[in-house]
Amino acid sequence: MEKQIVLLPGDGIGSEVIQSAKQVLDAITERFNHTFTYHTHDIGGVAIDQHGTPLPQDTVRACEQADAVLLGAVGGPKWDQNPSHLRPEKGLLGIRKSLGLFANLRPIKGFPQLLHSSPLKHEVVDGSDLLIVRELTGGLYFGKPSERSHDGNSVVDTLAYERSEIERIVDNAFKSAQLRRKHLTSVDKANVLESSKLWREVVEEKKADYPDVTVEHQLVDAAAMKLITAPTDFDVIVTENMFGDILSDEASVLTGSLGMLPSASLRDDGVGLYEPVHGSAPDIAGKGVANPLAMILSTAMMLRHSFHLEKEANIVEEAVQQVLQDGYHTGDLDVKNGQLVGTKEMTRRVLEHVTSQDATNSIMTCYA
Numbered sequence: 276m277e278k279q280i281v282l283l284p285g286d287g288i289g290s291e292v293i294q295s296a297k298q299v300l301d302a303i304t305e306r307f308n309h310t311f312t313y314h315t316h317d318i319g320g321v322a323i324d325q326h327g328t329p330l331p332q333d334t335v336r337a338c339e340q341a342d343a344v345l346l347g348a349v350g351g352p353k354w355d356q357n358p359s360h361l362r363p364e365k366g367l368l369g370i371r372k373s374l375g376l377f378a379n380l381r382p383i384k385g386f387p388q389l390l391h392s393s394p395l396k397h398e399v400v401d402g403s404d405l406l407i408v409r410e411l412t413g414g415l416y417f418g419k420p421s422e423r424s425h426d427g428n429s430v431v432d433t434l435a436y437e438r439s440e441i442e443r444i445v446d447n448a449f450k451s452a453q454l455r456r457k458h459l460t461s462v463d464k465a466n467v468l469e470s471s472k473l474w475r476e477v478v479e480e481k482k483a484d485y486p487d488v489t490v491e492h493q494l495v496d497a498a499a500m501k502l503i504t505a506p507t508d509f510d511v512i513v514t515e516n517m518f519g520d521i522l523s524d525e526a527s528v529l530t531g532s533l534g535m536l537p538s539a540s541l542r543d544d545g546v547g548l549y550e551p552v553h554g555s556a557p558d559i560a561g562k563g564v565a566n567p568l569a570m571i572l573s574t575a576m577m578l579r580h581s582f583h584l585e586k587e588a589n590i591v592e593e594a595v596q597q598v599l600q601d602g603y604h605t606g607d608l609d610v611k612n613g614q615l616v617g618t619k620e621m622t623r624r625v626l627e628h629v630t631s632q633d634a635t636n637s638i639m640t641c642y643a
């Protein structure tokens with residue numbers, strides 16, 4: 276199989292973990308005789324420094340022409356005081372929007388080997404396996420107006436949704452639920468927000484099209500509490516952009532670390548951008564200690580969702596599981612009697628399994 280892949284390392288640990296992803300892909304191409312061609316482009320803070328903009332046209336064009344995009348992370352203190360249009364995060368939002376990647380899948384699976392890494396009780400975390408389907412191109416992040424008054428004392432952000440935008444993400448979540456345990460929790464703030472009332476209305480209307488899926492509505496404040504007190508009650512969560520952002524970082528606690536959470540940002544034709552849920556982690560950037568597993572698991576999602584290489588995706592996920600089984604962990608994970616390793620050594624351990632083992636089951640099932 277021949278594929279064109281754009282790599283967007285970005286900032287901080289982004290450039291460290293994307294190296295791990297590339298090495299894993301190299302091992303896969305060698306083993307299965309695929310030809311993946313890489314095109315590296317700037318985004319975020321490095322793009323501001325190099326080109327004066329967080330999202331150069333050249334980067335957008337390359338992503339539009341690619342079969343898939345892998346992104347590390349953007350942002351960092353160096354650019355925190357920049358005006359809004361010159362913030363690294365604008366580059367990330369811009370590429371999601373310009374590629375039309377409205378469906379962000381964030382699978383959260385507690386690996387059994389990491390049960391002790393979570394600050395939550397084992398019996399609460401054990402068996403957690405949920406998928407957050409986050410709407411990614413609407414809501415507060417993109418609503419207009421979003422500005423500050425001339426005197427600096429008034430601000431406005433707008434939470435706007437079209438019915439069609441809600442319909443397509445809700446359809447996507449119902450379909451994911453059909454391929455999993457067939458339970459959908461729609462999270463909103465319908466006791467206060469107009470946007471949430473329409474959201475709930477759409478979910479209620481769509482229910483009839485998916486009679487095999489049970490549906491529940493939860494208010495976001497209660498959902499935030501239940502996510503860490505009864506995580507195994509959840510199968511698929513569908514929610515708007517900002518609620519999904521917050522809940523997914525919270526859910527990472529179930530897995531032991533934010534460094535374990537992969538994601539896929541998709542549109543309906545399978546084009547996708549794959550990135551870890553975590554950010555550029557300025558506190559550990561450049562030290563060689565970042566956990567590369569979220570990025571590696573995102574690469575597995577790319578193999579599955581954009582290239583339909585199910586076996587290869589399973590092998591990568593199984594390799595991650597195996598490495599954890601062997602007791603290797605980076606500093607963000609607390610593993611009893613384990614062996615602490617850095618980014619490169621962790622990646623090397625994953626590669627050993629990618630080149631040698633076979634696997635048949637998906638560990639991070641989202642949908643087929």
Ligand SMILES: NC(=O)c1ccc[n+]([C@@H]2O[C@H](COP(=O)([O-])OP(=O)(O)OC[C@H]3O[C@@H](n4cnc5c(N)ncnc54)[C@H](O)[C@@H]3O)[C@@H](O)[C@H]2O)c1
Binds near residue numbers: 288351554565
């Ligand atoms: N997708 C993205 O590019 C993305 C996502 C979130 C935040 N950000 C940006 O990243 C910058 C830093 O944000 P933040 O500190 O709030 O969030 P962060 O996710 O970068 O870090 C939060 C904490 O988790 C740790 N952490 C995150 N990923 C890790 C990994 N792979 N291995 C080990 N530890 C890891 C960090 O060290 C830090 O203590 C900000 O500029 C923010 O806007 C970018």
Ligand SMILES: CC(C)[C@H](C(=O)O)[C@@H](O)C(=O)O
Binds near residue numbers: 554
């Ligand atoms: C960096 C930021 C714009 C981004 C978001 O809020 O979407 C990040 O937190 C994420 O979760 O991907």
Ligand SMILES: [Mg+2]
Binds near residue numbers: 521552
């Ligand atoms: Mg986030």
